[in-house]
Amino acid sequence: MAGELYALSFALVDWVSKDPIVKTMVRGAEDKQTSKWIRAHPRAEQVRWSSERCWIYDHPRAGTVYSHGFLFPSEVKRVQEGVMRDVQRLAQQLAKETSSAAPAVPPGQNVPAPEKWSHSTVSKFGSRYSPPTGDLNLDYSVEALVEGSDMSMIHDDGSLSADLAWKYREGRRKRYDGRRVGGTVVVHFIKKNMWFLETAAALLHGEDVTPLERALDSARETEETRSRSEEPDVDSDRHEASRSGDLENSPDGVEVRDSEVVTDSDRTHTRSTRTMARRRRAPEGGEER
Numbered sequence: 001m002a003g004e005l006y007a008l009s010f011a012l013v014d015w016v017s018k019d020p021i022v023k024t025m026v027r028g029a030e031d032k033q034t035s036k037w038i039r040a041h042p043r044a045e046q047v048r049w050s051s052e053r054c055w056i057y058d059h060p061r062a063g064t065v066y067s068h069g070f071l072f073p074s075e076v077k078r079v080q081e082g083v084m085r086d087v088q089r090l091a092q093q094l095a096k097e098t099s100s101a102a103p104a105v106p107p108g109q110n111v112p113a114p115e116k117w118s119h120s121t122v123s124k125f126g127s128r129y130s131p132p133t134g135d136l137n138l139d140y141s142v143e144a145l146v147e148g149s150d151m152s153m154i155h156d157d158g159s160l161s162a163d164l165a166w167k168y169r170e171g172r173r174k175r176y177d178g179r180r181v182g183g184t185v186v187v188h189f190i191k192k193n194m195w196f197l198e199t200a201a202a203l204l205h206g207e208d209v210t211p212l213e214r215a216l217d218s219a220r221e222t223e224e225t226r227s228r229s230e231e232p233d234v235d236s237d238r239h240e241a242s243r244s245g246d247l248e249n250s251p252d253g254v255e256v257r258d259s260e261v262v263t264d265s266d267r268t269h270t271r272s273t274r275t276m277a278r279r280r281r282a283p284e285g286g287e288e289r
Helices: 010-018 030-039 073-098 138-143 162-167 193-204 211-230 234-249 264-281
Strands: 054-058 184-188
Touching: 138 162, 138 193, 184 193
Parallel strands: 054 184
Antiparallel strands: none
């Protein structure tokens, strides 16, 4: 058993805290000791194990090599797309520099990694965290700890103010890529109570949709409704074309409606009906002339 994180059920935690044998097994690496504790359980064969991939990093203020800003699926997607673009570009550039006749280098092979791939908008390698500016309120300061957020980059461009960065922040729905539940995120190296509260606020607090996102969605829906209302009525056009064709094909240009169309069989049937009616009205013993 080895790894960064282990989640135990309440029953196991309660047993570990009370078992006298476990209290003697406290020296050594925590992952190895946890394995020994579970194997010492009286019903160890009934313990269910599961493995899950998770995101794990140190708190942004920790200043360790594993420290960076609070990470969300939306930023991960942007990073992945940027990396793939860089890989393809660098592979094509390397292939051209090597030989014009040489085949293109597959992405990810013999392609030097750009320095920006290790860049963080929140943390700087080998140094403690410092906020973008010193006059941020609580909400702004937590937003500045989010990786890739505008608030974390206001120090890079003086034209972007803290109020404007807060206005253009992402809502929880967009940050979590439209998902309410998903994988596991582990924020490690939380050494202060304030760091824990910042983590909870960044990952669990906030609006699902920000006022700006709500306004943009409303404007988009209004534009789509207007576009649909301006589209020509195809069925109406077809009906008008059909009426124009009937008018052109009718004698003397007279409009012929469906209810007025009379076929040869209809005329024959009408003449036969009139003849039978005259015969019924003729006097007995004679025929109509």
